[in-house]
Amino acid sequence: MEILITNISLITFGGSEIDTLTVAQYFQTLGHNVIVACFKYGYPMKKCFEDAKVKVVALFDEELQSKKYDLVWSHHADILNYCVFTEKIEATKIVHHILSPYEYLESLTPYYQDISYYVCNSEETKQKIISEGVDENQVTVLSNSAPQGHFDLYRRDKILLDQPRKIAIISNHLAPEIVDFSNKYQEIVDIIGIEGVQKEVNPALLSEYDLVITIGKTIQFCFAQGIPVYCYDRFGGPGYITKDNIDIAHKYNFSGRGFDCFKSLFELEHEIFSQYKKHEVDLPFLHDYAKEHLNYNKNMNDVMNIVEKTKADISLDDIRQKYAYLERVNLAFVREYRKNYLTEIANQIAQGRIYFKKHGELQKSFIEVKQMIRDGIVKFVFDISDIDKKDLESIYFYPSYGDFVKSKVLDIVTEHPVSWNYLNCVKITDEFDYYLCNDACYILTADFEQISSLEISAKIEIMDNSQFTMLVDGLYHKMKVELDTSKYSESKLKSDLKSQLLEIKKLNKQLQDKLAELEILKSQVLELEAIKNKNVIQSILKIEESIKRILK
DSSP: OEEEEEOSEESSOOHHHHHHHHHHHHHHHTTOEEEEEESEEOTTHHHHHHHTTOEEEETTTOOOSOOEESEEEESOHHHHHHHHHTSOOEESOEEEEEOOSSOGGGOOOTTGGGOSEEEESSHHHHHHHHHTTOOGGGEEEOOOOBOHHHHHTOOTTOOOOSSOSOEEEEOSSOOHHHHHHHHHTTTTEEEESTTSBOOOOOHHHHTTOSEEEEOTHHHHHHHHHTOOEEEEETTEEEEEOOTTTHHHHHHTTTSSTTSOOOOOHHHHHHHHHHSTGGGGGGHHHHHHHHHHHOBHHHHHHHHHHHHHHSOOOOOHHHHHHHTTHHHHHHHHHHHHHHHHHHHHHHTTEEEEEEEEEETTEEEEEEEEEEEEOBTTEEEEEEEOTTSOOTTEEEEEEETTTTSOEEEEEEEEEOSSOOEEEEESEEEEOSSOEEESSSOOEEEEESOGGGOSEEEEEEEEEEOOHHHHHHHHHHHHHHHHHHHHHHHHHHHHHHHHHHHHHHHHHHHHHHHHHHHHHHHHHHHHHHHHHHHHHHHHHHHHHHHHHHHHHHHO
16 A cells, blocks of 8 residues: 655654654555655654654655555644645545644644544543544544564563662653652653653663653553553653553553642652552553553554545545635645744754963954754864964863753864863753853863864754753752752751750750769768767767776
């Protein structure tokens, strides 16, 4: 079959992006010819599609060469509308895969009654589109499921540590209390997602961790591999999944919804650590549950058996004629979406600058080189052969002057070694250096007289206002937790000192009491001695009287 799959964007490791890749690989393994269409296309998702050898057409850059398909598997109504009304595709069947009951991009099309069949990611989503008019006989549920690779790494004899030593928080939308948790336990916690490090969540990555805190499809991946998983994020959540809560969690797509359960930092850390070892007994049940209900190939086969039985009678010409107005409506959306995308692209050009410091002052002259950021890496070459290097103390390197960035200098290639330090940096990690200003800077020192050019490689992410706000918020929460911890430690120390002083006072009083008792005993001893001496004297006097009488 000729199959077209649509998804509005394929750049970040998001839910629909990963679903698109998984669906494409499923159809490819069956021998079908697959084309994926999107508006935005870039790294890091681009590498995944390239590695899988899946053909992707970025509609902002080119048209679809083929217009006729046996099946269209569509995520997102807006790009489906574009393919129908602007690209003028032809298809005999369209499956609209709805991935959320609340996300606006997951809305129905105006011609929703003409769609061949609907697939939803949860019972919650299914009920939502039925309430919006979809015939309940035209929709089924394809739960977020785990590909076979996750099941292959399962070990039934796995024994958990008493406490997790390495935790992954996998999310693109961290709850504040989860941020607090990650900051407090940053030595053992990695954040994977937009607010941390973007990585493909695959079996090998998950195997590195003792515990995963997440929602959505990663829950099923962990079930399949037998990895403890704690279900909690921006919607709250039940925590560890067990036999008692799995039915409700599954109904709501393991999103955390359905429980109305939000927790404080104290409650989170207490539950995560105190119940970790106890969760060991649930892992075989969760694996078996995933094998029966959440196995991707099995579930997708069941869905396609239904789809194959639906009539191949959709007429896109009739839809274009009946909903002709939709072409201009859709083009208006696409125009604005493209503008936003071009702004994003502009933000991917790094404006590298170097300034020169002499006699303790930064010179006004500078060299600027603009370079495209490719796969998160930028390479600058600064020619300083004509620069007067007399009295040159250091060079100030700005990886993208005037922008809010996360960056990391990877390498500096010159004729002689160069060392560097940080200016304005508030946090240093293995992945990135973080700055709370728009002048991220590295100070380079070397024997510049012997250097004619600087070739600098750096990892960099230019942040928009929302991303920068999230970074500031995360650092704020981290400092708040550290301050609260410091205050708690100070308060505890004062309390301990107060207790010790009270104990000293108590012991002092006991000593005073003992001293008083000793004084009493001493007095009593003296009295006894006095009485004893008096009796002896009296006895002597009596003897003396007796002797005197005898002598007379």
